[in-house]
Amino acid sequence: MNANPYKDGERLTKVETRLENIEVAVTRMEEKLDKWHGNYISRTELNEMLRARDERLERIEKERLLNKQLYPGWINLLIAFAALLVAWFHNK
Numbered sequence: 699m700n701a702n703p704y705k706d707g708e709r710l711t712k713v714e715t716r717l718e719n720i721e722v723a724v725t726r727m728e729e730k731l732d733k734w735h736g737n738y739i740s741r742t743e744l745n746e747m748l749r750a751r752d753e754r755l756e757r758i759e760k761e762r763l764l765n766k767q768l769y770p771g772w773i774n775l776l777i778a779f780a781a782l783l784v785a786w787f788h789n790k
Contacts, residue, residue: 739747
């Protein structure tokens with residue numbers, strides 16, 4: 699069959715070396731994949747974050763609208779104060 703019995707041993711050594719290299723590469727890839735996967739948040743966490751953000755934006759928008767509704771009252775107060783000052787200084 700084989701003329702050189704050592705040739706099979708060499709081939710087996712080469713195959714074992716390649717197999718060990720492949721095993722090391724797969725292990726490194728698994729570690730990288732674990733790190734890569736750990737950097738991302740799940741869909742449920744993302745949905746919760748977006749829902750909370752939307753609620754905050756709605757609350758801020760309502761507060762802003764309420765503040766805008768107070769402007770005419772403040773303007774009326776300033777006009778009344780200015781009229782009071784004019785009347786007070788005019789009578790002196």
